[in-house]
Amino acid sequence: MAERWNARERIVYAAAQSVRERGVSGTALRDVVERARAPRGSLQHYFPGGKDQLITEAIAWSADYAASTVTGYLDSTERPTPGGLLAAMARGWQREFGARGFDRGCPLVAAAADVAGPEPELRATINAAFEAWQEPLRAALRDMGLPARRARSLTTVMISALEGAIVLARTRQDVGPLRDVVRELGPLLDAAVDG
Amino acid sequence: MAERWNARERIVYAAAQSVRERGVSGTALRDVVERARAPRGSLQHYFPGGKDQLITEAIAWSADYAASTVTGYLDSTERPTPGGLLAAMARGWQREFGARGFDRGCPLVAAAADVAGPEPELRATINAAFEAWQEPLRAALRDMGLPARRARSLTTVMISALEGAIVLARTRQDVGPLRDVVRELGPLLDAAVDG
Numbered sequence: 001m002a003e004r005w006n007a008r009e010r011i012v013y014a015a016a017q018s019v020r021e022r023g024v025s026g027t028a029l030r031d032v033v034e035r036a037r038a039p040r041g042s043l044q045h046y047f048p049g050g051k052d053q054l055i056t057e058a059i060a061w062s063a064d065y066a067a068s069t070v071t072g073y074l075d076s077t078e079r080p081t082p083g084g085l086l087a088a089m090a091r092g093w094q095r096e097f098g099a100r101g102f103d104r105g106c107p108l109v110a111a112a113a114d115v116a117g118p119e120p121e122l123r124a125t126i127n128a129a130f131e132a133w134q135e136p137l138r139a140a141l142r143d144m145g146l147p148a149r150r151a152r153s154l155t156t157v158m159i160s161a162l163e164g165a166i167v168l169a170r171t172r173q174d175v176g177p178l179r180d181v182v183r184e185l186g187p188l189l190d191a192a193v194d195g
Numbered sequence: 196m197a198e199r200w201n202a203r204e205r206i207v208y209a210a211a212q213s214v215r216e217r218g219v220s221g222t223a224l225r226d227v228v229e230r231a232r233a234p235r236g237s238l239q240h241y242f243p244g245g246k247d248q249l250i251t252e253a254i255a256w257s258a259d260y261a262a263s264t265v266t267g268y269l270d271s272t273e274r275p276t277p278g279g280l281l282a283a284m285a286r287g288w289q290r291e292f293g294a295r296g297f298d299r300g301c302p303l304v305a306a307a308a309d310v311a312g313p314e315p316e317l318r319a320t321i322n323a324a325f326e327a328w329q330e331p332l333r334a335a336l337r338d339m340g341l342p343a344r345r346a347r348s349l350t351t352v353m354i355s356a357l358e359g360a361i362v363l364a365r366t367r368q369d370v371g372p373l374r375d376v377v378r379e380l381g382p383l384l385d386a387a388v389d390g
Contacts, residue, residue: 164355
């Protein structure tokens with residue numbers, strides 16, 4: 001799909017992939033441009049704000065992608081459930097690890113790990129990205145019958161457990177942690193609707 | 196307490212703190228030595244293997260610290276419960292964020308974020324560190340009455356949810372995610388013992 005994108009889009013995508021592998025500090029602009037098969041000058045042309053602008057856009061792109069996993073599940077499922085939604089999000093990661101190995105984690109966690117402390121503006125950008133993912137998730141849980149407060153806290157639990165399991169899966173090189181989280185939390189989430 | 200440590204110990208501790216703030220790629224040896232109030236030459240003296248050796252030791256130090264939060268809870272509690280153990284681990288983080296702000300996250304997650312992909316040896320070190328934390332946690336859950344398999348998968352859930360909530364708390368600058376995870380998962384964990 002990256003083939004049809006223009007140079008600007010390819011650069012944002014390549015930056016997001018680099019952050020997933022190496023964090024923000026480890027991301028070199030030269031590598032990003034090469035990875036995007038973009039002309040050297042295009043970086044200055046499209047991103048006059050430099051690395052900060054590029055990372056900001058890569059994080060926003062990642063948030064859109066994460067949110068699309070929620071809407072994708074809702075659009076493709078007759079009777080959506082909270083446990084089914086968690087399983088669908090985890091399945092995306094299991095597929096990714098199966099197809100491409102464990103080198104790339106979540107870009108939001110990677111960015112938070114090295115810039116949330118020292119760079120307040122990027123920290124706010126990462127927070128907005130997590131919000132943009134959590135908002136459709138909360139709305140989905142409310143639509144499934146959960147009261148607003150419970151939808152909010154279970155959204156936190158779903159995202160937290162998923163993100164932690166991604167880290168464990170990568171370090172262990174095994175999708176087991178994702179399976180554990182889905183198996184243990186699915187019934188809890190579904191019971192919250194029925195209860 | 197860092198006052199009584201020798202230069203070598205102070206350097207390992209300072210490296211762990213830097214990884215917590217900036218990841219491995221963002222950690223500069225010069226800053227670590229300064230932070231540790233150690234003589235410039237001490238780095239080469241104590242860590243002839245350079246940055247990789249220092250980071251490896253900082254990760255191992257972090258694993259010991261994480262494991263000590265488990266034994267600390269068990270030693271100080273008359274009737275330990277899985278939910279109580281999760282709450283105790285979360286409380287450590289809430290105290291840390293309350294006392295020192297949100298600049299420092301978990302060193303294992305930070306290291307995984309930027310080196311688990313590109314550096315296989317450090318990836319294995321991080322994995323061993325997570326194992327050294329999970330092993331006493333699994334043993335504790337078994338001692339509380341959980342079958343081995345369930346102790347294993349609920350350990351994964353506890354660590355995953357805690358780690359994810361730490362990331363969300365840092366980006367949001369609010370300990371709410373830690374509270375949500377404890378409130379939602381505590382009853383699930385305790386029911387696993389009673390059930």
